[in-house]
Amino acid sequence: MTDDTVRLLLQLADEAGVAAKRDAMFAGEKINVTEGRAVLHTALRQPRGAQVLVDGHDVVPDVHEVLDRMATFADAVRAGEWLGYTGQPIRNIVNIGIGGSDLGPVMAYEALKHYAQRGLTLRFVSNVDGTDLVEKTRDLDPAQTLFIVSSKTFTTQETMANARSARAWLLATLKDDAAVARHFVAVSTNAAEVGKFGIDTANMFGFWDWVGGRYSMDSAIGLSLMLAVGPDGFRELLAGFHEMDEHFRTAPPEKNLPVLMGMLGVWYNNFFGAETVAVLPYDQYLAYFSAYLQQLDMESNGKHVTLGGEHVDYQTGPVIWGQPGTNGQHAFYQLIHQGTKLIPCDFIGFCQTLNPLPIPGGAPHHDLLMANVFAQTEALAFGKTLEEVLADGVDPEVAPHRVFEGNRPTSTLLADRLTPHTLGALIALYEHKVFVQGAVWDINSFDQWGVELGKVLAGRIVPELGDAESDLAHDSSTNTLIRRYRARRGA
Ligand code: F6P
Numbered sequence: 001m002t003d004d005t006v007r008l009l010l011q012l013a014d015e016a017g018v019a020a021k022r023d024a025m026f027a028g029e030k031i032n033v034t035e036g037r038a039v040l041h042t043a044l045r046q047p048r049g050a051q052v053l054v055d056g057h058d059v060v061p062d063v064h065e066v067l068d069r070m071a072t073f074a075d076a077v078r079a080g081e082w083l084g085y086t087g088q089p090i091r092n093i094v095n096i097g098i099g100g101s102d103l104g105p106v107m108a109y110e111a112l113k114h115y116a117q118r119g120l121t122l123r124f125v126s127n128v129d130g131t132d133l134v135e136k137t138r139d140l141d142p143a144q145t146l147f148i149v150s151s152k153t154f155t156t157q158e159t160m161a162n163a164r165s166a167r168a169w170l171l172a173t174l175k176d177d178a179a180v181a182r183h184f185v186a187v188s189t190n191a192a193e194v195g196k197f198g199i200d201t202a203n204m205f206g207f208w209d210w211v212g213g214r215y216s217m218d219s220a221i222g223l224s225l226m227l228a229v230g231p232d233g234f235r236e237l238l239a240g241f242h243e244m245d246e247h248f249r250t251a252p253p254e255k256n257l258p259v260l261m262g263m264l265g266v267w268y269n270n271f272f273g274a275e276t277v278a279v280l281p282y283d284q285y286l287a288y289f290s291a292y293l294q295q296l297d298m299e300s301n302g303k304h305v306t307l308g309g310e311h312v313d314y315q316t317g318p319v320i321w322g323q324p325g326t327n328g329q330h331a332f333y334q335l336i337h338q339g340t341k342l343i344p345c346d347f348i349g350f351c352q353t354l355n356p357l358p359i360p361g362g363a364p365h366h367d368l369l370m371a372n373v374f375a376q377t378e379a380l381a382f383g384k385t386l387e388e389v390l391a392d393g394v395d396p397e398v399a400p401h402r403v404f405e406g407n408r409p410t411s412t413l414l415a416d417r418l419t420p421h422t423l424g425a426l427i428a429l430y431e432h433k434v435f436v437q438g439a440v441w442d443i444n445s446f447d448q449w450g451v452e453l454g455k456v457l458a459g460r461i462v463p464e465l466g467d468a469e470s471d472l473a474h475d476s477s478t479n480t481l482i483r484r485y486r487a488r489r490g491a
Pocket of ligand 1: 098099101150151153214299
């Protein structure tokens with residue numbers, strides 16, 4: 001980026017009203033217009049004593065009331081004081097949730113495992129495929145297992161199915177409905193449905209409709225994470241989020257990281273036609289980070305109409321993908337270096353490792369890892385010309401195959417150390433990058449109607465699969481598939 005590019009991109013951000021839209025979000029205006037909701041995940045990390053009004057009501061005390069209840073509960077479980085039905089302490093925690101009620105907690109648990117209480121086993125069940133629940137519970141003792149049913153709506157098919165099966169798994173051993181109260185807690189905005197399921201609402205941790213599912217990991221949805229890293233670790237994470245929120249809210253555009261990252265993405269997406277963005281964390285603990293960002297970015301900005309309902313005539317959100325380095329280097333980097341597609345990449349690395357591991361007679365693991373970051377971004381930017389290849393003495397017939405054109409864009413985020421604070425700031429950075437881009441594209445980054453049709457159709461098809469005689473009125477392709485399945489399905 002030249003200074004001129006930055007100037008023009010910031011001019012575009014200004015014309016798109018990014019700053020005013022940001023201020024409207026922080027102020028609790030109902031910017032999620034299709035659902036008539038405020039968008040206030042930033043309130044979840046406000047310090048005690050701050051004020052954020054929703055319809056005239058200050059929500060910050062509510063946020064801290066839930067955080068305090070979570071902390072009391074987490075301390076009791078971590079200290080072995082929360083006892084299961086047979087009087088044994090809890091050793092295993094299974095979060096049941098999907099989408100935003102799974103991806104944030106599992107990503108952050110993996111990211112912060114270094115800080116986790118290792119005596120607790122954490123598992124995350126999301127898929128409605130029974131295999132997920134079966135495999136993740138098969139070696140657990142029900143008497144020592146706590147399920148956290150995490151669902152904003154408490155109506156999501158996958159989560160409710162897994163929760164019912166988990167209850168059956170528990171009761172198959174403990175054989176008393178009263179055991180449910182000691183082994184199930186809920187995280188939801190829907191107290192009525194939680195009660196109907198049979199979970200005591202005293203064991204429910206709430207949040208609010210102004211928290212979008214994919215922006216909810218720092219609400220009570222993060223309970224599993226708090227159990228793992230403790231209330232102090234969780235609060236450190238929130239402080240990291242808040243620091244980035246404040247930076248986004250107050251820093252001038254030319255020094256504002258989410259604004260610059262967002263506009264850079266707009267430049268590649270809309271001016272260079274880049275269809276995808278690769279996110280490449282060089283840290284094994286961030287193994288789930290790209291998967292988390294897929295929901296954050298693609299569910300937010302995968303939209304085809306403007307806020308006013310007009311079909312866009314420009315590209316909106318990119319495809320997000322990636323894997324931790326260095327594994328990707330031996331898989332898909334070939335295409336990034338020499339393929340025909342432009343793939344902007346975010347490299348993420350840390351100066352200090354949490355697991356220093358010397359290698360006898362050589363550089364330590366972390367230097368090997370980070371050397372790869374700097375080598376990849378250098379190679380992608382500057383490449384290797386035909387002349388340079390030939391000067392190495394390469395056979396002229398092979399030489400063209402060994403040319404790297406370079407000029408392939410990357411951004412490198414280099415932080416000191418992966419801590420809860422750094423992770424919070426990193427996630428908030430991406431949240432706000434997504435916000436900036438949605439603002440420029442004039443779309444609603446906070447609804448997700450695109451997931452509805454499939455849900456409705458699946459709901460209609462479920463009874464048809466179990467009833468071999470019922471008439472089918474789908475298209476011929478779907479009818480044939482269902483008939484084949486009905487004829488051959490197992491028990
Ligand atoms: O996939 C749609 C979605 O609504 C996501 O936005 C959300 O994170 C996920 O389903 C789970 O929803 P819930 O927390 O209500 O179970």
